[in-house]
Amino acid sequence: MKRLLIKGGRVIDPASGIDGIFNVYAVGGKIAAVKPHVQTPDSGPQSDDWDIIDAAGLIVCPGFIDMHTHLREPGYEYKETIQTGTMAAAAGGFTSVACMANTNPVNDNASVTRYILKKAAEEAVVKVFPVGAISKELKGEMLAEIGELKEAGCVAISDDGRPVISSALMRLALEYAKPFGLLVISHSEDIGLAADGVMNEGLISTKLGLKGIPNAKEDIMVARDIALAELTGARLHIAHISTKGAVELVRNAKQRGVNVTAEVTPHHFTLTDEAVVGYNTNTKMNPPLRTKDDIDAIKIGLQDGTIDAVVTDHAPQSIDEKDVEFDNAANGIVGLETALPLLLRLVSEGVISLSALIEKLSANPAKLLRLGGKGKLRVGADADITVIDLNKEWVVDAKNLKSKSRNTPFDGWKMKGRVVKTIVRGKVVYEW
Amino acid sequence: MVKKKSIIDEKGIERALTRIAHEIIEKNRGAEDIILLGIPTRGVHIAKRLRDILKSIENINLPVGSLDATLYRDDIGMKHDQPILKETDIPVPIDNKKIIIVDDVLFTGRTIRAAMNVIMDFGRPSSIHLAVLIDRGHRELPIRPDYVGKNVPTSTQETIKVHLKETDGIDEVVVGTDNEA
Amino acid sequence: MRLKRKDILTIEDLDRDEIGLILSTAESFKEVSDREIKKVPTLRGRTIINLFYEASTRTRTSFEIAAKRMSADAINISASSSSVVKGETLKDTAKNLEAMNPDCIVLRHPSSGTPQILSRLLRCSVINAGDGAHEHPSQALLDLLTVKQRFGKINGLKVAIVGDIAHSRVARSNIYGFIKLGARVSVAGPPTMMPSGIDKMGCGVCYNVEDAILDADVIMMLRIQLERQNGCLFPTAREYSRLFGLDSKKLEKAKKDVVILHPGPINRGIEISSDVADGEYSLILNQVKNGVAVRMALFYLLLGGSRE
Numbered sequence: 001m002k003r004l005l006i007k008g009g010r011v012i013d014p015a016s017g018i019d020g021i022f023n024v025y026a027v028g029g030k031i032a033a034v035k036p037h038v039q040t041p042d043s044g045p046q047s048d049d050w051d052i053i054d055a056a057g058l059i060v061c062p063g064f065i066d067m068h069t070h071l072r073e074p075g076y077e078y079k080e081t082i083q084t085g086t087m088a089a090a091a092g093g094f095t096s097v098a099c100m101a102n103t104n105p106v107n108d109n110a111s112v113t114r115y116i117l118k119k120a121a122e123e124a125v126v127k128v129f130p131v132g133a134i135s136k137e138l139k140g141e142m143l144a145e146i147g148e149l150k151e152a153g154c155v156a157i158s159d160d161g162r163p164v165i166s167s168a169l170m171r172l173a174l175e176y177a178k179p180f181g182l183l184v185i186s187h188s189e190d191i192g193l194a195a196d197g198v199m200n201e202g203l204i205s206t207k208l209g210l211k212g213i214p215n216a217k218e219d220i221m222v223a224r225d226i227a228l229a230e231l232t233g234a235r236l237h238i239a240h241i242s243t244k245g246a247v248e249l250v251r252n253a254k255q256r257g258v259n260v261t262a263e264v265t266p267h268h269f270t271l272t273d274e275a276v277v278g279y280n281t282n283t284k285m286n287p288p289l290r291t292k293d294d295i296d297a298i299k300i301g302l303q304d305g306t307i308d309a310v311v312t313d314h315a316p317q318s319i320d321e322k323d324v325e326f327d328n329a330a331n332g333i334v335g336l337e338t339a340l341p342l343l344l345r346l347v348s349e350g351v352i353s354l355s356a357l358i359e360k361l362s363a364n365p366a367k368l369l370r371l372g373g374k375g376k377l378r379v380g381a382d383a384d385i386t387v388i389d390l391n392k393e394w395v396v397d398a399k400n401l402k403s404k405s406r407n408t409p410f411d412g413w414k415m416k417g418r419v420v421k422t423i424v425r426g427k428v429v430y431e432w
Numbered sequence: 433m434v435k436k437k438s439i440i441d442e443k444g445i446e447r448a449l450t451r452i453a454h455e456i457i458e459k460n461r462g463a464e465d466i467i468l469l470g471i472p473t474r475g476v477h478i479a480k481r482l483r484d485i486l487k488s489i490e491n492i493n494l495p496v497g498s499l500d501a502t503l504y505r506d507d508i509g510m511k512h513d514q515p516i517l518k519e520t521d522i523p524v525p526i527d528n529k530k531i532i533i534v535d536d537v538l539f540t541g542r543t544i545r546a547a548m549n550v551i552m553d554f555g556r557p558s559s560i561h562l563a564v565l566i567d568r569g570h571r572e573l574p575i576r577p578d579y580v581g582k583n584v585p586t587s588t589q590e591t592i593k594v595h596l597k598e599t600d601g602i603d604e605v606v607v608g609t610d611n612e613a
Numbered sequence: 614m615r616l617k618r619k620d621i622l623t624i625e626d627l628d629r630d631e632i633g634l635i636l637s638t639a640e641s642f643k644e645v646s647d648r649e650i651k652k653v654p655t656l657r658g659r660t661i662i663n664l665f666y667e668a669s670t671r672t673r674t675s676f677e678i679a680a681k682r683m684s685a686d687a688i689n690i691s692a693s694s695s696s697v698v699k700g701e702t703l704k705d706t707a708k709n710l711e712a713m714n715p716d717c718i719v720l721r722h723p724s725s726g727t728p729q730i731l732s733r734l735l736r737c738s739v740i741n742a743g744d745g746a747h748e749h750p751s752q753a754l755l756d757l758l759t760v761k762q763r764f765g766k767i768n769g770l771k772v773a774i775v776g777d778i779a780h781s782r783v784a785r786s787n788i789y790g791f792i793k794l795g796a797r798v799s800v801a802g803p804p805t806m807m808p809s810g811i812d813k814m815g816c817g818v819c820y821n822v823e824d825a826i827l828d829a830d831v832i833m834m835l836r837i838q839l840e841r842q843n844g845c846l847f848p849t850a851r852e853y854s855r856l857f858g859l860d861s862k863k864l865e866k867a868k869k870d871v872v873i874l875h876p877g878p879i880n881r882g883i884e885i886s887s888d889v890a891d892g893e894y895s896l897i898l899n900q901v902k903n904g905v906a907v908r909m910a911l912f913y914l915l916l917g918g919s920r921e
Binding site: 500503504508509511512513514516517518519520521549553554555 | 637638641642644645648649650652653654655656659683913914916917918
Binding site for chain 1: 625702703704722723724725726727729730744745746747748779782785808809810811813814
C-alpha cells in the first residue's frame with residue numbers, strides 16, 4: 001500500500017482551522033494523520049517504508065479545486081483534451097476541476113457525462129467533475145435531463161458561455177435542480193444589451209474604437225437571477241463576477257439570506273481594460289476586463305466573503321482562433337497554470353490572508369459542489385494536497401504551458417510563488 | 433578642426449552676377465523668352481538677383497521660378513533620411529521658352545540632371561542653360577555650366593558655402609577645410 | 614528630419630512635429646497634381662498594395678492615385694475579389710502578400726486594431742486607411758491640411774465635429790489631430806451617438822448642433838451610416854436631419870468665415886443639405902484634392918528613405 005509522508009511543511013487547512021508546522025501522513029490515497037512536526041533525528045517512520053517529501057519552508061494545503069474549467073473534450077480536442085487540461089491543472093496545483101458543459105456534443109445528457117468520466121478515468125491526471133447543461137444544447141429553450149446528469153456524476157448545472165435568456169426557464173432550472181442538490185451556476189449577462197461588444201465599455205473602448213460592454217449587461221442578469229433564487233429558494237452561484245454592481249447585488253442578497261454564492265477569476269482582478277490597448281486578443285474574454293473601480297469592489301468582496309470561490313475560467317483557444325482580428329477573436333484565456341501566483345499578489349497586498357485564499361481555492365468549492373472528502377486535510381479525506389513555495393520566482397512562458405493552448409495575457413510576466421508539488425490521492429502528479 | 437576662408441566678398445558676387453547677366457544677353461541675343469528657374473534655396477535668390485540685373489540692363493521683367501529636384505534625385509531610397517521637399521513653382525508655361533537653371537554651387541551635376549528631368553515633365557523648352565555662381569569641379573555626369581561666376585578648384589574634403597543676404601545676412605563665399613577628414 | 618516609424622497607424626501615436634512634417638511635405642506635393650504630367654519618378658520600383666476589406670471609392674482611389682503619381686506600382690485588392698471570401702485568415706493573406714515583397718500595405722478593415730495587428734506581423738510599412746471605429750489617420754491629415762491652408766494655422770481654432778461620433782474613425786483621428794495642433798474641439802450629436810468617456814478625450818461634448826456651431830471656425834459633418842443604423846440610434850432620418858443636420862438656416866448663426874468639411878460620401882439632405890454642401894463655405898472638394906497630396910507625402914516619408 002502506498003504511503004506518503006509530507007514532512008515539516010507549514011500546513012494550512014482552513015477546513016480544520018490548522019495553520020502550523022505539521023507532518024501529513026497519507027495511506028491508500030487518504031489522509032491518515034496530521035501530526036505536529038517534532039524535530040528529532042529518529043522521529044517519524046523510516047524512509048524505506050514511506051515516500052517522504054521534505055516540505056520544510058513550503059506551504060502544504062488541501063489540493064485546489066477549480067469549479068470553472070473548460071476541458072473542451074469532447075468536440076474541441078484541438079483546443080484542449082481531458083488529458084492536457086488536467087495536466088495543466090496539476091501544474092497549477094489543482095487536484096480537482098469541474099468542467100463546463102459547452103463541449104460538442106453539449107454535456108446535456110448522461111451519455112456525454114459518462115463519456116467524460118470514462119475518458120477522465122483513463123487519461124486525467126487530476127479528478128474531473130463534470131458540470132451538466134441547464135438547457136438542451138445550451139439553447140435556453142428546454143431543460144436538459146438534469147436528474148440523469150446528476151445520477152451520471154454531474155456536480156452542478158450551467159449553460160456557461162451563454163446566459164439563460166428566458167427568465168421562465170431559469171426559474172424552472174432553479175426549482176428543478178433543488179431536490180437533486182445541484183448548484184445552478186449562472187453565466188449572467190443580458191445578451192440584448194451590447195450584443196456585439198468585445199471589451200469593457202468606457203474611455204478605452206472609445207479610444208480603441210471597439211464595441212463596449214457596459215457593466216449593466218452583467219448587473220441586470222445578476223439582479224434577475226438573484227430575484228429568481230429568492231423566489232425559488234434554490235442554490236444559485238454567480239460565475240466569473242466582474243462588476244462592482246454585481247458584487248454589491250450578491251452582498252445585499254446574502255445579507256437578506258438569499259442562497260447565492262459567487263466566484264471570481266484571477267484575471268478579473270489583475271488586469272483592467274487598459275490591457276486591451278494594443279489589441280492583444282489574449283485580453284479578450286467574456287465577461288471583459290473591467291476597471292480599477294470594479295477591481296477594488298471585487299477585492300472587498302473577496303475580503304468580506306461576498307465572493308466565495310476563486311476559479312480560473314480556463315478557456316483554451318487555438319492560435320487560429322486568437323491570431324485574428326480583435327472583433328473575430330475567440331473569448332477567453334488559459335488560467336490554470338497562472339492562477340496561484342496572481343492570487344498570491346492579493347495576499348502580499350494584504351487583501352486576504354493566505355488561509356482565506358486557500359479556503360476559496362479548496363474548502364469553499366468543495367462545499368459548493370458538495371464534494372465529500374475533498375478540500376480538506378482531515379483524517380479520512382482524499383489525500384489531495386498542493387505544496388507551494390511562496391518565494392519561488394519564475395517567468396511565465398506560454399510556449400511551456402502544459403495546456404494545449406497558449407492564449408494567456410500573462411506571457412512573459414514575472415511571478416512570485418509557485419506550486420512545487422501536486423498530489424492526487426497520495427500520488428505526486430506534478431513536480432516543479 | 434574646421435578652418436574657414438572667405439574667398440569671394442559681396443562686391444565679388446555682385447560683379448560675377450553682373451557678368452553672368454551680360455553673358456546671358458549676349459548668348460541669347462537679348463533676354464526675350466527666358467525663364468529663370470532657381471534650385472532652392474539659394475539658387476532661387478540668385479535667380480531673382482539675375483532678374484533684377486537683367487531688368488536694369490534690358491528693361492525686361494523675366495519670370496523667376498523655383499525648381500526642387502528632390503523627387504527626381506537618383507539617391508532616393510539610398511540615404512537614411514529622405515530629403516526635405518522644397519517648393520517647385522514654375523509660374524509660366526515653358527514650351528518653346530529658354531530655360532536657365534540657376535544654382536549656387538555646381539558639384540557632381542546630379543542635381544542638375546534631376547532638375548532637367550523635372551523641366552522635361554513640365555513641357556518642351558527650346559533650350560536649357562545652366563548658370564552657377566561657383567563651379568567647384570568633381571563632375572560625375574557629363575554636365576557643363578553655360579555661365580560661371582567663378583571656378584574654384586577644390587578637394588572633396590573641402591566644403592564650399594555660398595552665403596547670401598536673403599538667407600544668411602551676408603554675401604560671401606566660404607571654403608572650409610576639415611582637417612580631421 | 615525623418616518620420617522615424619515603419620507604419621502610419623494612428624494620429625494618437627504621432628507627435629506635433631511629425632504631423633507638421635507630413636503637412637509641410639503634403640503642401641509641396643500639391644503642385645505635382647497640377648502639372649501636365651502628374652507624375653514624379655520618386656518611388657520607381659516600389660510596390661504598394663491597397664488591401665481593402667471594406668468598400669471604399671474615395672480613399673482607395675486617392676491612395677492609388679497618390680502611389681501612381683509617385684511612380685510606385687500600386688495593386689488593389691478588395692475583399693470581394695480576393696481569397697478573403699475563400700475563408701483565408703488575415704494573417705495568411707498578409708503573409709502571402711508579404712512573400713511578394715511589397716514595400717507598403719495600405720489597409721482598410723472593418724475591425725478596429727487590425728492595422729496594428731498586421732503591422733506586428735509584417736516587415737513592410739503599413740498605412741491604416743481606416744479601421745473599424747478606431748482611426749482614419751490620412752483623413753485627419755488631409756482635414757488638417759485643408760483647414761491650415763484656409764486659416765494659415767490650426768492653433769486657436771474652434772472645431773465642431775457633428776454626427777455619429779461613436780462609430781466614427783474620422784472623428785477620433787480628427788479629435789487627436791486638431792487637439793495636438795492646438796485647436797479646441799467639441800463634438801455634437803444625439804447622446805446615442807456619443808461614445809462612453811468621449812469627454813475624457815479632451816473635447817467638449819454637446820447635444821445641440823446650433824450651440825456647437827455657434828462660435829466654430831470649422832464645422833465637420835460626419836456621414837450618417839444609414840445602412841448601419843437600422844433606425845436604432847435615432848428615430849427617423851427625417852428627425853435626424855431636422856435636429857442634427859446642417860442646413861443654411863442653422864448656418865446663419867455661425868461665424869461669417871466658417872468652413873465646412875465632410876469626409877464623404879455625403880448623404881444629401883440627411884446630415885448636410887445640398888445648398889450647404891455645394892455652397893461657399895464648403896471645402897469638401899479641397900479635402901478630396903488634399904487627400905492625394907497627403908497620401909503622396911505619407912508614401913514619400915515612409916518609403917523615400919533607405920530600408921535598414
